Amino acid sequence: MQFTSVRIISQIIDPMVEFYQNVIGIPAVIYTPDFAEIKTPLSTLAIGSVNTLAFFGDENMAQPGTNRSAIIEFMVDDVDAKYQQIKDFVKNNLVQEPTTMPWGNRSLLFRDPDGNLINFFTPQARPQPQS
Known part of the structure; x- marks a missing residue:
């Protein structure tokens, strides 16, 4: 098994993508208006909008802006x-x-x-x- 990525679900995908591009210094690969990835040599930071949750079958499985752990x-x-x-x-x-x-x-x-x-x-x- 190989750990490959972390995905952040957000209601504000554009500001999130811009933020991470600025602090990491790597341009994002923007696949759709709802999904982008910033690829580092060892892993990927994925940023998806809340709209992507429907593809997993449950729009409430992740709640943006609530991470405290x-x-x-x-x-x-x-x-x-x-x-x-x-x-x-x-x-x-x-x-x-x-x-x-x-x-x-x-x-x-x-x-x-x-x-x-x-x-x-x-x-x-x-x-x-x-x-």
């Missing part, structure tokens, strides 16, 4: 440099400026237009695993 994470070469590059763009949705976490990642946290939590991180020195 998952964090969408992207490893970047230098989180501090990336923050300087995007800080004006994410300033209204900033959760935490780059901070070194106890598990060794330097992390930048912000929210997308739907409120999903995004973590850009750069691994630093890792602590030894506890037995």
